[in-house]
Structure formats: C-alpha cells, structure tokens
Amino acid sequence: MDKPNVLLLMTDQQRWDTLGCYGNKAIETVNLDWLASKGTVFTSAYTPSPSCVPARASLLTGMDPWNTGILGMGKGQGNMGVGFRHTLPGELAAAGYHTQGVGKMHFYPQRTLNGFHRTVLDESGRAYDPGFVSDYKQWFDRNKTGDYGIVDHGIDWNSWMARPYHAPEFLHPTVWTVNESIRFLKERDPSKPFFLKTSFARPHSPYDPPSFYFDTYMNKELPEPQIGDWASVHDVPKDGASPTAWRGVRSREEIMRARAGYYGSIHFIDHQIGRLLIYMQNNGLLDNTVIIFTSDHGDMMGDHHLWRKTYAYEGSAHIPLIVRMPKSFGDPVPFADQPVTLQDIMPTILEASGVTIPETVDGKSLLPLMRGETEGWREYVHGEHSTCYSDVQEMQYLTDGCKKYVWLPRTHEEQLFDLQADPYECVNLADLPEQRDELQKWRSRMVAVLEPRHAGLTEGGGLVCQADKPYLVSPKYQERMSGIEMFKNVH
Incomplete structure (x- = not known):
C-alpha cells in the first residue's frame, strides 16, 4: 500500500474551546468541524509547555521539554537551536517523503531546516539572524498597494488590543500561508508522498482579522471572561496599564473587542483551511492524506485577569487536537478523552506512515486511542x-x-x-x-x-x-x- 501523505495544520496560540466541535456555539469553524466529523477529537489535549518555542520543540521531536532542553521562553532558557538527533520532518524525509514547512517555524537560526527539505517563512516581527527578512514580508512588500508595513495598524505582536486588518485581505499572512501551501502541492515531487506543515501565525496577537470577520464577532454575544476566586492576585494596575500586559484588569469593552478579534482570526483561518482542503479534494489528494490540526498553546483572553500564555490554566495549556486518518484506517472513535500532548503527534504520524519511531521519542502514538483501545494509556500529562x-x-x-x-x-x-x-x-x-x-x-x-x-x-x-x-x-x-x-x- 502506498504511504499516506501528511498535512499538519497548526495555529499559534489557539485555546481548545474556540471550535464548534469542542462545543463553542458562538464561533464559526465549519471546515475544521467537518474535518473533526471524519476523525477523532481529543478533548483532553494539553501542551507540555505553553509558549511558542518549547511547545514547538516538543512537537518537532516528540520529546518532553526536559529532554529538548527548552523549558520555556524565559530566564535561563535557550532558543530552539539545532542538533536534535531525530525530528518529525527528518524521519519522514529519510523515509522518502518530500517535506516542507510553510509559515511560522520559530527556529533558530531562522533558516535552519531541522529536517525539512525547505521552509517558506512567516516569522511575524522576529528577525534574529543578521539580514533576515521573512518570505512573507518580502512578498508583502512586493505586492502591497500603498506606503504601509505589515503591522502599521499600531498593535504590537503581543498586545491585548484588537482592530480590523489595515491592508487588503489578500495581503494578510493567513491568506499567504495557504497560498504557499497550495503552491507546494502544485510544485512538489509527485513521485513521493508529501509531508506539509501549514503553520499559521494567528490567532496569536495582533488580533487583526479583516473587517468582515472582526465585525461578525463584534456583533455577536461572545463568552465572557472567567474570574476565579483566587484571581485577585493578578489585578495589578501597574501591570495592566501596558499595551502588552500579561496581567491586569481591562474594561469589559476592551476585553470583548479582543475576543472579537481573536474569534474573527480563527474564523478567517478556518475559511482559508477550507481553500486548502478544496484544492486537495479537487486534485485527488484528500482521501490518502493524514490530516492533523492542533495549536502550540492557548491564550487566556482576560480569564482570571491574565493575557497571553505560559500559564497552567485551561485557556493557556488546553489545546485543540483533531486527527483524521485516510479512509483505509476505518471508522475512528469520534471523541477520545484520554490525556494527550503535543509529543504524541510525531509517533502518531510515523506509525501511520510505516516509519520506525526513534527511541528518543517520549510521546505515544494516538492510533490505538482512535481505534478505541485505551488499556495501558497514561494516567496524566505533565x-x-x-x-x-x-x-x-x-x-x-x-x-x-x-x-x-x-x-x-x-x-x-x-x-x-x-x-x-x-x-x-x-x-x-x-x-x-x-x-x-x-x-x-x-x-x-x-x-x-x-x-x-x-x-x-x-x-x-x-x-x-x-x-x-x-x-x-x-x-x-x-x-x-x-x-x-x-x-x-x-x-
């Protein structure tokens, strides 16, 4: 039997409760909900370290943060770096796959491949390497219709503020990420199965979807922030005054505007994922492709007077995870409530592709859970x-x-x-x-x-x-x- 293709869809900073298939009645995520109906929704999926670099390192390698050596994005921690013995794209490339990463990788050095044959990058505002300009920014500057930059709407990359996108919709990085993913599918080596990681830089702030999506959620009744009986410790006015505050009380109007921008960003991503799935369907690629959707971590969105990520709480640590296997797998269980984590994605893909799982991997394949085989599963995640x-x-x-x-x-x-x-x-x-x-x-x-x-x-x-x-x-x-x-x- 031919090896399946693999499409790994990843968003940045998307909490678990922002999809219809996870019970959210306010948000519209039709394409991802359809994907979920064909696969398994993991209701207890958690990130091993709720910020970008450590979470992505664990997904890349299947290793726990202690073993990647990256415990966060703070004091005493390194950057992603290189030198991993085994990576997901590296193992697939060695097994004959054509591998490509599109969008946010958050590698360092930024042009390192970490096992991919090629990466096409949108790194938001990050320019760590001398002379680095992301592929997205180069494209944006060639195609923009006026004298403006990629964030000239005035909202910082880590702000709680929100507003509609300031440029034409076709210039938004969410559109570009799918454009480049489709380009890869058109230009890839057709003699090989493919592994494509489509990695969106949103809904991570800035919360800046195009006006249609922003206005849709400004006019909807959205879930209110949840405030715990212990949360007053984070009501710190001097911290909350910052436009990039990690904690502190903002007005209800500001919080709900942030939520409208965040929800709108997810709705927009869902539509663009729909474009990608339509292309795959029209070109006979959908049925024999493993499709996984997840995020690196969540966003507190004002819950417990907190913003952004790095926290153990549900808004930050609980992530969405959907796995849809090719038709040959059979009918999977629709929901699995066992505790799973990002380290489990690498062994899942490798097992589905018939590739040996390296001994360095700490995660476990999810395929048994999708068949309803729960005996011997872990009791909890850390x-x-x-x-x-x-x-x-x-x-x-x-x-x-x-x-x-x-x-x-x-x-x-x-x-x-x-x-x-x-x-x-x-x-x-x-x-x-x-x-x-x-x-x-x-x-x-x-x-x-x-x-x-x-x-x-x-x-x-x-x-x-x-x-x-x-x-x-x-x-x-x-x-x-x-x-x-x-x-x-x-x-």
Whole structure:
C-alpha cells in the first residue's frame, strides 16, 4: 500500500474551546468541524509547555521539554537551536517523503531546516539572524498597494488590543500561508508522498482579522471572561496599564473587542483551511492524506485577569487536537478523552506512515486511542514553564483531563481544580480539608515526575520552594549544543 501523505495544520496560540466541535456555539469553524466529523477529537489535549518555542520543540521531536532542553521562553532558557538527533520532518524525509514547512517555524537560526527539505517563512516581527527578512514580508512588500508595513495598524505582536486588518485581505499572512501551501502541492515531487506543515501565525496577537470577520464577532454575544476566586492576585494596575500586559484588569469593552478579534482570526483561518482542503479534494489528494490540526498553546483572553500564555490554566495549556486518518484506517472513535500532548503527534504520524519511531521519542502514538483501545494509556500529562513575565507565573502542572494540580515553585503555592465541575478553574480546592487526600495524591505524582531530575525541586518526598534559587535549566540543552560544537571541531 502506498504511504499516506501528511498535512499538519497548526495555529499559534489557539485555546481548545474556540471550535464548534469542542462545543463553542458562538464561533464559526465549519471546515475544521467537518474535518473533526471524519476523525477523532481529543478533548483532553494539553501542551507540555505553553509558549511558542518549547511547545514547538516538543512537537518537532516528540520529546518532553526536559529532554529538548527548552523549558520555556524565559530566564535561563535557550532558543530552539539545532542538533536534535531525530525530528518529525527528518524521519519522514529519510523515509522518502518530500517535506516542507510553510509559515511560522520559530527556529533558530531562522533558516535552519531541522529536517525539512525547505521552509517558506512567516516569522511575524522576529528577525534574529543578521539580514533576515521573512518570505512573507518580502512578498508583502512586493505586492502591497500603498506606503504601509505589515503591522502599521499600531498593535504590537503581543498586545491585548484588537482592530480590523489595515491592508487588503489578500495581503494578510493567513491568506499567504495557504497560498504557499497550495503552491507546494502544485510544485512538489509527485513521485513521493508529501509531508506539509501549514503553520499559521494567528490567532496569536495582533488580533487583526479583516473587517468582515472582526465585525461578525463584534456583533455577536461572545463568552465572557472567567474570574476565579483566587484571581485577585493578578489585578495589578501597574501591570495592566501596558499595551502588552500579561496581567491586569481591562474594561469589559476592551476585553470583548479582543475576543472579537481573536474569534474573527480563527474564523478567517478556518475559511482559508477550507481553500486548502478544496484544492486537495479537487486534485485527488484528500482521501490518502493524514490530516492533523492542533495549536502550540492557548491564550487566556482576560480569564482570571491574565493575557497571553505560559500559564497552567485551561485557556493557556488546553489545546485543540483533531486527527483524521485516510479512509483505509476505518471508522475512528469520534471523541477520545484520554490525556494527550503535543509529543504524541510525531509517533502518531510515523506509525501511520510505516516509519520506525526513534527511541528518543517520549510521546505515544494516538492510533490505538482512535481505534478505541485505551488499556495501558497514561494516567496524566505533565506541563511546565520557566519564569518569563514574572517569578509568580513559573509553574508545573499535572492533569488527567478531570482534575488539575498546579504548583507555583517560586511562591510555593498549590492549586487543585475539578475540571468536570469547574471547567474554567474558578474554585481552588487546595485549601479545603476534605480535599487533603486528593491534594496529597497529586503532589506525590508531581514529586515522582520531578525527582529523577535531581534539580533541587524535591527533597524527602516533598516539593521544595524555589524562591531566590537559580532559574531551572535542563542540562539537555547544553549537551545538545555542545555536541554540535564537538562535531564542528572534528570536521
């Protein structure tokens, strides 16, 4: 049997509850909902580290953040770097696939391939390498209709503010990303199966969809922000005053405008994904293609007075994940509620493609779950993020999709949430006497996860407060980069 093609659709900063197939009644995501109807929706999918670089490193390699060496985008952390022994595109390329990445990769150096045959980049405002200009910006500057730039609407790349796109719709990066994906499908090597990663830079801020999409959601009743009984700690006026605030109270009008821009961005992406699927259908590519849709992490959107990402909370850590297999797979279960994570995508694709899964991979193939085979699946997933905006948001979390345990190492606070009764984590159960045994169970699980690191996080079967201690750094990052330097010196 011919190997299947693989299409990996990825958005940036999209929370799990912003798709119709996840129960959102306000948003219109017809194409993704249709895709979900043909595959499996994973209702308890979580990011291992809720910010761009660490999450994408885990997806690229199938490894936990501790093993990629990237625990966040904050103090003591490196960039993506190179030198991974095995990557998803690299393994597929070695197995005879024609591989291409389109859109946001967030690699460093920015033109490194990390296993792809080619990347065509939209890196938003990032220009880390000397002289780097993204492929999208070059195209934008060649095709723009006036004297303006890619963000001349005045909204920062990490702002909570929102407004309609300032340029003609055809210039928006969401359109360009699908244009380039279709170009690849037209120009690829037809003698090989393909692996295409179509990676959108939205709905990550700026929340700037074209007017049609922005206006649609300004005129709709959207979900209100959720504020927990513990969230007053994030009502900090001096932090909230910033146009790129990570926390603080904004007016209801500002919050709902942000949500309209965010929802509109997702609706717009859905329409453009529809363009890509129509092209594939018309050219006989759809039936024999594995299609996966996910995001690297979510966006708090004002929940608990928080914005952006890096947090253990549902808006930041809970992500969408849809897997649709070729028809030859048979009928999958429509929903799977087992706890899964981004590390599981690489082994899923490799198994579906008949490619050996490297021993470095920490994730597990999702194909058994899609067949309804749940025996032996993991009990919970672990996530973490280093200090980034502030010491108070460094975190470690565990969840099985029903309960969630959060440890804030630098304040030594614990939180326990019942996600079935309280899906937006508004009630912290950690201090309730009747929850003492449940809290201890999850604390012991966290100790079991962290103890093997020998990083000063545990002692005597308990967790150790990290206030005033050096920032947590994984030795795996330096080992990987040192290996590259040794290779250079030898050669």
